[in-house]
Amino acid sequence: MFYTLDILGTMAFAISGTLTAINKRFDPFGVFIISFVTAVGGGTLRDVLIGRTPVSWMQDLNYVYAIIGATIFTILIRKRIDYLSTSLFLFDTIGLGIFTIIGTEIGIQQNLHPIISVALGVISATFGGVIRDILCNEIPIIFHKEIYASACIVGAITFLVLSNYNITININYVITSLIVITIRLIAVKFKLSLPTFIENK
Amino acid sequence: MFYTLDILGTMAFAISGTLTAINKRFDPFGVFIISFVTAVGGGTLRDVLIGRTPVSWMQDLNYVYAIIGATIFTILIRKRIDYLSTSLFLFDTIGLGIFTIIGTEIGIQQNLHPIISVALGVISATFGGVIRDILCNEIPIIFHKEIYASACIVGAITFLVLSNYNITININYVITSLIVITIRLIAVKFKLSLPTFIENK
Amino acid sequence: MFYTLDILGTMAFAISGTLTAINKRFDPFGVFIISFVTAVGGGTLRDVLIGRTPVSWMQDLNYVYAIIGATIFTILIRKRIDYLSTSLFLFDTIGLGIFTIIGTEIGIQQNLHPIISVALGVISATFGGVIRDILCNEIPIIFHKEIYASACIVGAITFLVLSNYNITININYVITSLIVITIRLIAVKFKLSLPTFIENK
Numbered sequence: 001m002f003y004t005l006d007i008l009g010t011m012a013f014a015i016s017g018t019l020t021a022i023n024k025r026f027d028p029f030g031v032f033i034i035s036f037v038t039a040v041g042g043g044t045l046r047d048v049l050i051g052r053t054p055v056s057w058m059q060d061l062n063y064v065y066a067i068i069g070a071t072i073f074t075i076l077i078r079k080r081i082d083y084l085s086t087s088l089f090l091f092d093t094i095g096l097g098i099f100t101i102i103g104t105e106i107g108i109q110q111n112l113h114p115i116i117s118v119a120l121g122v123i124s125a126t127f128g129g130v131i132r133d134i135l136c137n138e139i140p141i142i143f144h145k146e147i148y149a150s151a152c153i154v155g156a157i158t159f160l161v162l163s164n165y166n167i168t169i170n171i172n173y174v175i176t177s178l179i180v181i182t183i184r185l186i187a188v189k190f191k192l193s194l195p196t197f198i199e200n201k
Numbered sequence: 202m203f204y205t206l207d208i209l210g211t212m213a214f215a216i217s218g219t220l221t222a223i224n225k226r227f228d229p230f231g232v233f234i235i236s237f238v239t240a241v242g243g244g245t246l247r248d249v250l251i252g253r254t255p256v257s258w259m260q261d262l263n264y265v266y267a268i269i270g271a272t273i274f275t276i277l278i279r280k281r282i283d284y285l286s287t288s289l290f291l292f293d294t295i296g297l298g299i300f301t302i303i304g305t306e307i308g309i310q311q312n313l314h315p316i317i318s319v320a321l322g323v324i325s326a327t328f329g330g331v332i333r334d335i336l337c338n339e340i341p342i343i344f345h346k347e348i349y350a351s352a353c354i355v356g357a358i359t360f361l362v363l364s365n366y367n368i369t370i371n372i373n374y375v376i377t378s379l380i381v382i383t384i385r386l387i388a389v390k391f392k393l394s395l396p397t398f399i400e401n402k
Numbered sequence: 403m404f405y406t407l408d409i410l411g412t413m414a415f416a417i418s419g420t421l422t423a424i425n426k427r428f429d430p431f432g433v434f435i436i437s438f439v440t441a442v443g444g445g446t447l448r449d450v451l452i453g454r455t456p457v458s459w460m461q462d463l464n465y466v467y468a469i470i471g472a473t474i475f476t477i478l479i480r481k482r483i484d485y486l487s488t489s490l491f492l493f494d495t496i497g498l499g500i501f502t503i504i505g506t507e508i509g510i511q512q513n514l515h516p517i518i519s520v521a522l523g524v525i526s527a528t529f530g531g532v533i534r535d536i537l538c539n540e541i542p543i544i545f546h547k548e549i550y551a552s553a554c555i556v557g558a559i560t561f562l563v564l565s566n567y568n569i570t571i572n573i574n575y576v577i578t579s580l581i582v583i584t585i586r587l588i589a590v591k592f593k594l595s596l597p598t599f600i601e602n603k
Contacts, residue, residue, distance in 0.1 A: 021344070027395035029351055030344025044250070049446070051455025053252025058317045075398060116460045130537070135331070137340045139539045143423070143432025150431055194429035197477060222545070228596035230552055231545025245451070254453025259518045276599060336532070338541045 005177075006102065007066050009095025014039040014070035016092055017132050022078055024136050034132055035071040039063070041128035046103050046120050050110055093184045097177035099125040100152040104159050114160050121156035122149055147187035147194065155180035206378075207303065208267050210296025215240040215271035217293055218333050223279055225337050235333055236272040240264070242329035247304050247321050251311055294385045298378035300326040301353040305360050315361050322357035323350055348388035348395065356381035407579075408504065409468050411497025416441040416472035418494055419534050424480055426538050436534055437473040441465070443530035448505050448522050452512055495586045499579035501527040502554040506561050516562050523558035524551055549589035549596065557582035 017038025021031040040057045047055040057063045103124025107117025126142050126149050133140040142148045159176040186192070218239025222232040241258045248256040258264045304325025308318025327343050327350050334341040343349045360377040368376075387393070419440025423433040442459045449457040459465045505526025509519025528544050528551050535542040544550045561578040569577075588594070 022398045024340070024345070025397045026344040027397055029354075029395065030341075031398070033344065033350075048249055048450055049455065049457050050460070051252065051453065053250065054311070054313065054317075055250050058251070058313055061314055061316065064316060078398060110456070112456065112460055113463055115463065115466060116456075134335060134536060134539075135341060135344070137335075137338065137539065139426070140432075140537060143428040143435065143537070144426070149435075153431075194431065196427045196429055197424045197433070197480060223599045225541070225546070226598045227545040228598055230555075230596065231542075232599070234545065234551075249450055252453065254451065255512070255514065255518075256451050259452070259514055262515055262517065265517060279599060335536060336542060336545070338536075338539065 005094060005098050007062060008091055009098045010039045010063055011066050011070040012088065012091030012095045013128055014067040015074045015088055016129075018071045018074040019078070020132060020136060022075070028075075031075070032068075032071055034135060035074075036067050037135060038128045038132040039067050039070075041131040042099060042124045042126060043103070043128075045127045045131075046106065046124045049123070050106070050112070050120070052106070052110075089188070093181050094177070096125050096148070096152060096184065097155060097180035100155045100180055101159055101173055101176055104156045108160070108163065117160060118153065118156040121159070122152045125149075125152045144196070147183060147192055150194065151180045151183040151187070154183060206295060206299050208263060209292055210299045211240045211264055212267050212271040213289065213292030213296045214329055215268040216275045216289055217330075219272045219275040220279070221333060221337060223276070229276075232276065233269075233272055235336060236275075237268050238336060239329045239333040240268050240271075242332040243300060243325045243327060244304070244329075246328045246332075247307065247325045250324070251307070251313070251321070253307070253311075290389070294382050295378070297326050297349070297353060297385065298356060298381035301356045301381055302360055302374055302377055305357045309361070309364065318361060319354065319357040322360070323353045326350075326353045345397070348384060348393055351395065352381045352384040352388070355384060407496060407500050409464060410493055411500045412441045412465055413468050413472040414490065414493030414497045415530055416469040417476045417490055418531075420473045420476040421480070422534060422538060424477070430477075433477065434470075434473055436537060437476075438469050439537060440530045440534040441469045441472075443533040444501060444526045444528060445505070445530075447529045447533075448508065448526045451525070452508070452514070452522070454508070454512075491590070495583050496579070498527050498550070498554060498586065499557060499582035502557045502582055503561055503575055503578055506558045510562070510565065519562060520555060520558040523561070524554045527551075527554045546598070549585060549594055552596065553582045553585040553589070556585060 014035045017035040018031055020038070021034035024030075024034075026034065040055075040063065044055045044057070047053060100121040102121075104117045104121030106124075107120040108114075112120070129142060130140040155176050158179050159172060162172045162175060215236045218236040219232055221239070222235035225231075225235075227235065241256075241264065245256045245258070248254060301322040303322075305318050305322030307325075308321040309315075313321070330343060331341040356377050359380050360373060363373045363376060416437045419437040420433055422440070423436035426432075426436075428436065442457075442465065446457045446459070449455060502523040504523075506519045506523030508526075509522040510516075514522070531544055532542040557578050560581050561574060564574045564577060
């Protein structure tokens with residue numbers, strides 16, 4: 001089930017990348033690259049930083065197929081994507097939760113310090129979007145809008161804390177994912193975002 | 202001969218980087234960095250992704266000398282570069298063909314899946330230009346203009362297919378390079394580019 | 403003493419990143435990421451390029467604490483930061499000198515060619531700022547303003563040359579740092595910058 005959710009999260013990130021690139025009028029190659037980078041960018045950066053190479057997507061083609069499928073699907077139904085935006089948001093949020101857990105767990109496995117493991121969880125979940133925005137010449141959205149990364153940080157810390165108790169890993173997965181997803185849902189529902197340090201005039 | 206072409210391709214990419222940076226009014230250090238990054242960026246990203254470190258240009262100084270030479274040469278003749286634009290375009294296209302083959306071949310050597318090997322070929326050939334454009338704060342040109350990456354993809358697939366037949370590697374090199382170069386020449390000659398998914402109004 | 407200066411340099415870079423991000427109206431998460439990336443970006447890129455993973459800051463938490471401390475401190479005193487700009491500039495310049503030496507020395511230790519070692523020194527010292535500027539969607543400042551990277555290059559070469567003489571490493575550290583710092587101080591004092599290749603009209 002976890003693997004299935006991981007693939008679903010990857011596809012959701014690919015869909016969000018595809019939509020961004022279409023709006024930027026990229027050609028099909030550009031659309032595919034942005035889709036791919038959004039989906040695997042965070043995990044790739046994580047793998048490169050800890051020396052886990054060749055990076056993950058090179059060793060499990062299912063991710064590549066999932067991304068290609070999601071990209072073609074999105075291109076075909078692009079005019080009706082509005083009707084799907086709720087499911088898209090849901091998958092994206094699920095992806096966020098799953099990717100946070102995967103990154104944090106890899107940090108633990110590699111015997112890295114808990115703080116570093118949390119950082120790896122956040123990098124896995126958010127840097128795909130950061131690289132997408134940089135390639136599209138935008139300021140990364142997560143630096144100035146919405147509770148997004150904060151949800152990952154809370155989730156990663158919860159995951160770490162629960163790992164130290166006598167809880168089966170699957171229950172830990174479920175609890176942590178639900179926390180990330182809930183925070184994000186509440187934040188979007190009530191349009192919450194973190195304050196900045198410059199007063200608006 | 203292959204090594205010579207590789208160096209020529211590197212120099213062509215360095216020249217194109219130098220010209221871009223001069224136009225952006227970068228200082229000499231900035232010009233050199235952009236030149237360097239354009240020339241080695243694709244291969245460096247490929248090496249980092251598969252864990253082939255220290256990355257190639259750190260282990261063969263000839264690339265570094267070639268880039269320094271090409272950069273100084275371009276700075277000196279910058280006012281007459283228009284007369285050279287045909288040769289520049291030719292070298293750049295040769296570089297594209299060569300870099301595609303090198304990346305794809307490294308993927309095969311590392312026992313990576315053919316799809317991943319094609320991806321490595323395309324990354325080697327195109328990401329130098331992508332990083333150049335990002336450092337210059339532009340949307341990467343290959344995402345929205347001209348048949349460029351598509352030529353690499355066709356070339357990389359041809360190379361892979363021919364590798365499975367009883368063809369000597371040198372003939373494979375020549376055929377594949379010629380295919381990449383021909384597609385690119387035709388595309389530029391007839392101003393072909395891939396369509397985007399948003400209708401122009 | 404060297405380690406202390408290294409930490410001070412890291413904090414100075416973190417402060418400069420924090421100030422940049424606050425001015426861009428990033429939220430607290432964005433501010434922290436930019437602070438972190440500015441402080442460790444150069445060393446991280448160096449480590450990834452030579453395959454020294456997990457990258458340094460994952461293995462010495464003191465850097466992480468120093469960055470967190472510097473970021474919070476800067477946020478708290480942000481309205482009075484002008485009074486501190488001289489000390490900030492001094493720390494930043496010290497960081498520049500130290501990071502150049504550390505990068506160059508790592509290159510020597512890994513038996514890389516002197517030219518590559520100089521490149522590693524410059525990458526360590528300057529690419530944190532480059533990545534900061536890219537994430538903030540600006541053209542990297544070091545490509546078009548002030549003698550900055552040039553000071554690193556001179557420092558790295560001096561360090562290499564002195565390493566071949568019968569000089570204790572600590573004296574070499576001091577001399578090299580002082581050279582980088584002096585060049586930078588003179589450049590800023592007299593507003594020196596390298597010329598570009600396009601005539602201003």
